[in-house]
Amino acid sequence: MVGASTVNVGLLTDLHYDGSAAALNRLYGAVATLNAGGAKTLVVMGDLVNGNSEHHAKRLLREVSALCDAFKGTTYFMHGNHDLDHLTKAEFYNTLGCAGNASRFDFEAGGYRFICIDCNFTPEGEAYGIGNFEWERCAVPAEELDWLRGRMAASLNPVIILSHQRIDQPSRFSVQNVDEVRKTLSLAEKVTAVVQGHNHVDDLVRLDQTSYYTLSAHVDDAGPAMLELTPKGVRLIRDFQPPEKE
Template sequence: MLNPHDIGRRTFLRDGSLVLAATAITPSLLIKNPSFADDSAKAVRVGMVTDLHYADKSPAGSRHYRESIGKLETASEQFARDQPDFLVELGDFIDAADSVEVEQRYLKTINKEFAAITDDRHYVLGNHCVDTLTKEEFLAGVEKEDSYYSFDRQGIHFIVLDSCFRSDGESYGRRNFQWTDANVSAEELEWLRGDLKSNPKPTVVFAHQRLDVSNYHGVKNNAEVRKAFEESGNVLAVFQGHSHQNDLKDIGGIHYCTLAAMVEGSGPESNGYSLMDIHPDGTIQIKGFVRQASYQWT
């Protein structure tokens, strides 16, 4: 018999449909649902991309920085057809540049494409977003004010987290950090607990650095963050990037879904993006495209 907590190691690619049953219904059951396109009238629909690392520079290893803009254009065509209610970019929107001026040009170039898709869009700060820029400069470049916040859509509560803080509480910015020292600050953690306590709605969280692993891709104090999620009893799922590979874990009855990086690999066959439907019964359904995997029990 399969252990539900082995879900991250027991999943495999199917046809682009991921259904995660809400914990109040069926804690860790994943089932294939082919009706994605036809069964979303009452759902909240979200477009998701992550780790574009856009930069006007030559490839390095498996990262093809310039190609992210074309990959995003392809994703935008799909989003235009499927009409998500809003978009989320899960961090590392840009890659590091040698100067603030060049970095701001990278940001302006890729954000012009992203912003053209919809006005309702959200950005999670990744470590590369604030390698050359400060948080204030990045947020100003994408016309946003806060690096962590929450909002509601159609009875669903959404939280955007910022894990770009050092262990001493200092914000990342201008190469003042080691990327392996990722933390949710004490102030943000206090805000998170209060936000969750005051919210009775089903909740979905967006993050960059991973909240489900203890290795160098993980947020150092992620156990405290997960405890806040679990104590609230309302968090259904967490979507994150950072490690560039598809992964899925179930911890404390909450699904932690890591999405594939858009920057990895060359050519249209190396793209990755997704659409999420959150249904009124709490079911979360993901349709992945190209390298973005889908899952079900083996």
């Protein structure tokens, strides 16, 4: 039973929105579901669109933004690798009406500090943009790891990390410096949970006293996920459905 002190945060990942009626209806339904479930915050965790050109990608992003405008709370957008096939990171945020937004950011919700990291860099530290990358070669650069350490150290609350790519264990869907990233999180001793996408599977790995949740893809008909935040802990509900009204 959701208590009065519960704060709900909705999560969507890997929309791969293509402008079709099916994609529009799927996203419209997900936003309506999160509204009905009382979510106060929505984070869209990357791979919003499947564009085939700069113009096409921007048009699709504007449609996604318009659909997400129906969400009654605060919406945050993270980019994935697909979003940068034809755009820079700045163009991604500009098109969504979020000009000047940083590709890494943090916010407070329900007594937790959410830190959204950007793994869309080559192992050499070059930012992804306009297809200058191979999606299997990604990493969190040293400068961002320093930023991450600082944000975790400054937090008086437990931390939840959101990442498009996997940062739990080596795989073709993970950052190449996964061991360094995980060690950074472990040493902070504040990270309650990590939520990640990109892999299009549901998965749960428990490492270093931290739960690493991988969410399946919205494009594959996965429903929105809901994080229920309470003073006692965090509960992740996959394929969330609001309770029926009596």
